[in-house]
Amino acid sequence: MSTLEIRAPGALSSIQDAGRRGYRRIGVPWAGALAPQLMRIANRLVGNDEGAPVIECFGGGLSLAVREGSARIALTGDADARLLRDGEATPLAPWRSITLVAGDELRVLGSGRDRAVTLAVAGLECPPQMGSAATYARAGLGGLDGQPLQAGARLNAADAAGKAEMVLRKPPERDDEAPIRIVAGPQADHFDDAALGRFAGSDYRITAEADRMGMRLDGAALAHRDAGSREIISDATVPGSIQVPGNGLPIVLLADGQTAGGYPKIATVVSADLPRLALRRPGDRVRFELVTVSEAESLARAAETLTRALLAGIAPLGDDGIDLEALYTGNLIGGVVNALSPD
Amino acid sequence: MTPRMLDCGDTAFTVEFGNLISPALLAAVNALDAAILRHRDDPALAGIIETVPTFRSLTVIYDPLATSREILESALARLLEESGDAAAPEGRQWRLPVCYGGEYGPDLEHVAAASGLAVDELCACHAGAEYAVYMLGFLPGFPFMGELPPSLQLPRRSEPRVRVPAGSVAIATGLTAIYPWESPGGWHLLGRCPAPLFDASRAAPALLAAGDRVSFEPIDEATFVSLSADCEAGRIDPQRWCITGAERS
Helix, strand or coil: CEEEEEECCEECCCCCCECCCCEEECCCCCCCCHHHHHHHHHHHCCCCCCCCEEEEEEEEEEEEEECCCCEEEEEECCEEEEECCCCCCEEECCCCCEEEECEEEEEEEECCCCCCCEECCCCCCCCCCEHHHHHHHHCECCCCEEEECCCCCCCEECCCCCCCCCCECCCCCCCCCCCEEEEECCHHHHEEEHHHHHHHEEEEEEEEEEEECCEEEECCCCCCCCHHHHCCCECCCCCCEEECCCCCCCCCCCCCCEEECCCCCCCCCCCCHHHHHHHHCCCCCEEEECCCCCHHHHHHHHHHHHHHHHCCCCEEECCCCCCCCCCCCHHHHHHHHHHHCCC | CCEEEEEEECEEEECCCCCCCCEEEEHHHHHHHHHHHHCCHHHHHHCCEEEEECCCEEEEEECCCCCHHHHHHHHHHHHHHHHCCCCCCCCCCEEEEEEEHHCCCHHHHHHHHHHCCCHHHHHHHHCCCCCCCCECCCCCCCEECCCCCCCEEEEECCCCCEEEECEEEEEECCEEEEEEEEEEEECEEEEEEECCECCCCCCCEEECCCCCCCEEECCCCHHHHHHHHHHHCCCCCCHHEEEEECCCC
């Protein structure tokens, strides 16, 4: 066994997994990783099941130390991280596993162009509650005592000494300019005829009111058809639902979003693009593009095919621990080789 | 009754039976929900992750890698034909304690003024009516209940509160509810209920279920404080406030 201690949790670090299914009818959202693909890759890099609990570091700033044993970890996403060993800080590349030993400290300084990065730990222990370890703080579910990680918290994981390190040689490509695809409805008919075109045709800015529940957007206001169209008899929402309250500015619901609501929903973000939107930062601009339901279903299948291809590309790092292709930043090489010599 | 099929992206669609809150629409929603549950082993329904019944519609959430909207819509069309309106499930009856007014019910006097009732009359009117639990949602265990007596029906607050304390008993439009958790909210706050509405350690985490019937019993502040402490410490079982029907868990 290995033991890790959270030294500083950063803005919002929480344990997440594939999410809690089956309880939306009693008001419990899925929660779970904002970017399931990052969770799946990180878990596979350390030898876990794809949907095992991971640490989602939202907003950067996580610092954790290994107190006992050896822990195999992997970061995925646009992570800026350091390994502190014997008083020396070296950069730590994402998209590969690495074994930390007692005394080592991992610091996630930032999440680059994204809102969050994912940290998997081999054999991370977090018992499921209502079928999932995903933290949903509002109802105190999952995680450690139902809350985001706190300074001083201890996590148990597998002892990882002596296993081969793994690497994803070609990390997922990103296109931050690509539009976010949406399907019109369920209440597009509550808006005036121009609203849908305006929504899909203009830039929106992600405001500071953005978290795991949802994100408020700023941009062209969307007019409801009439005063009576500003509210509906509450019906079910899903992750990706785009609510438009009376002020006309859209709110996209995410993993922790409420399960029902009384604002009309002009459109729904397709599942293939929701993680990409969820990871955008306040101030970022996004543009939406309309697709049909069957196009959206095809996009979901294509995204899964791509993720499976990425997972199949995970391979042993090699005996010498040096993988020039993975160390895509040239000046990392010295540090990472250093960090790679626990044995 | 031919429902409308509303698009909710590539992982869900909503079967909408109408546009009002009525027992007939609720029955249609529950009938389809029950039919899906009954036929869950039917290969045509494979890939449904969960269903979410609300006042007037059923949202079907599915895995687009395992099925498609087209497959599910035709399977549901068959179920809609064969499923009549299911009898409403036999709900339990509850009498839940509420401490009205003061810091617990900051909108009590405003609502009294707006409805032309004395504060005492308002409390008696709200507590004495019997409400059906129409659906749970918005927050874990949050019960949407109605129908509120007509004299108490007001629009939502124009300025939602950033913070509504857990346990708050609230009204808006034709509905009343209890906030199980602290959250933002736009309803009018009349009082506070000490019963824990959601506990993940219970077999049925939500205390109330759709179909249950609820009325309220006014309590004073000292009783509220004492009951809250007892609930928090696990010294009392909230089932004590269930006055009919077997415990489901």
